[in-house]
Amino acid sequence: MTREGVLTILGLETSCDETAAAVVRRHAEESGGFRGEILSNAVFSQIREHAPYGGVVPEIAARAHIEHLDGLIVRALEEAHVGWDDLDAIAATAGPGLIGGVIVGLMTAKGIALARGLPLVAVNHLEGHALTARLTDGIAFPxxxxxxxxxxxxxxxxxxxxxxxxxxxxxxxxxxxxxxxxxxxxxxxxxxxxxxxxxxxxxxxxxxxxxxxxxxxxxxxxxxxxxxxxxxxxxxxxxxxxxxxxxxxxxxxxxxxxxxxxxxxxxxxxxxxxxxxxxxxxxxxxxxxxxxxxxxxxxxxxxxxxxxxxxxxxxxxxxLCTDNGAMIAWAGAERFAMGMEDGLDISPLARWPLDPTAQAKPGAGVKA
Missing domain, CATH: 3.30.420.40 (ATPase, nucleotide binding domain)
Known part of the structure; x- marks a missing residue:
């Protein structure tokens, strides 16, 4: 494990047509603030696979995630110069997104968490985007x-x-x-x-x-x-x-x-x-x-x-605007720093609104 005040998190992102794995660190500062650090950010874009169809094909995306995710995890760890014992937790997108892809990433994270004895943090893909500016610019809420x-x-x-x-x-x-x-x-x-x-x-x-x-x-x-x-x-x-x-x-x-x-x-x-x-x-x-x-x-x-x-x-x-593993790792680090983690029974979600109290809009599709 890393030294006190520093969290090292592996993050996996498979919600759509980017397969991604990354390692980030969250440094707690004596002032009460924090500092984010990206140690690696490996992304495989599936553009070539989907280009002939003019859009993302869910079945093709899920197969590509299965084919490439393991290699990207190895690459992310190597580029970050960390081993499994250096990780404090593993984070993965649990939704919303194309359910086949979400399942691939979340099940992979569950397997790693179980095999390595690591805490699991299930991340809302939208929260990954929402918190990225804290990783890059260190901004405060709200x-x-x-x-x-x-x-x-x-x-x-x-x-x-x-x-x-x-x-x-x-x-x-x-x-x-x-x-x-x-x-x-x-x-x-x-x-x-x-x-x-x-x-x-x-x-x-x-x-x-x-x-x-x-x-x-x-x-x-x-x-x-x-x-x-x-x-x-x-x-x-x-x-x-x-x-x-x-x-x-x-x-x-x-x-x-x-x-x-x-x-x-x-x-x-x-x-x-x-x-x-x-x-x-x-x-x-x-x-x-x-x-x-x-x-x-x-x-x-x-x-x-x-x-x-x-x-x-x-x-x-x-x-870091397009889908990537660093944003998921960072959201996982933010949640883990607040004592949040999830059990291995956590389910993947095709829909997962950031604000569950917000009224659904008439005619809105699956883009919650």
């Missing part, structure tokens, strides 16, 4: 969080480890899913988010006006289903007008117009959330996490929104 990814669009006040107050969520599709679907409509490739962003760089964002769902409405919920439909209708109309496939410039202009629309909607919803959160001046910190946080156009717009309202703007490094 803070406002925008969690945006392929499966999730939420605004929450992060009050403490395990304490989250949801202010708004999507009533239909997540913003990352909208990016993926728009990319698929224009044959831009997979994953869709980076493909749309690349295409939009040479486009005219003012060429096409698209609807901005819920913009200006009370609250801070999201809706992207109607926007996707509007983009599909725009693409079909432009194909008819062009008498064939879209030109590269048309694709770029549509992508740029769509991206600018999403930026407007996110900025509006975030501004409302800042009013609803009503955080005191010393706690006005705004964190953006999740895969969509790597989009530079959206980041710039959200940073400007934060600055206008006196909020510090914090985004983890790009490699």
């Amino acid at each position: 803070y406002l969080l925008l969690l945006v990814s392929g499966g999730h669009s939420q605004l929450l006040v992060v009050e403490d480890v395990g304490r989250y107050r949801r202010l708004g969520t999507t009533i239909d599709d997540a913003v990352g899913e909208a990016f993926d679907k728009v990319a698929k409509m224009m044959h831009l490739g997979f994953p869709g988010g980076p493909a749309v962003e690349r295409t939009a760089k040479t486009g005219d964002a003012s060429r096409f006006h698209l609807p901005r769902p819920l913009m200006g409405k009370p609250g801070c919920d999201f809706s992207f289903s109607g926007l996707k439909t509007a983009v599909r209708q725009l693409i079909e109309a432009q194909r008819i007008e062009a008498e064939g496939e879209l030109t590269d410039q048309l694709r770029a202009d549509i992508a740029a117009s769509f991206q600018a629309t999403v930026a407007d909607v996110l900025a509006d919803r975030v501004a409302h959330a800042m009013e609803m959160a009503n955080l005191p001046e010393g706690s006005r910190r705004f964190v953006v996490a999740g895969g969509v946080a790597s989009n530079q156009t959206l980041r710039a717009r959200l940073e400007a929104t934060a600055a206008e309202r006196g909020y510090d703007f914090i985004v983890p490094p790009v490699k």
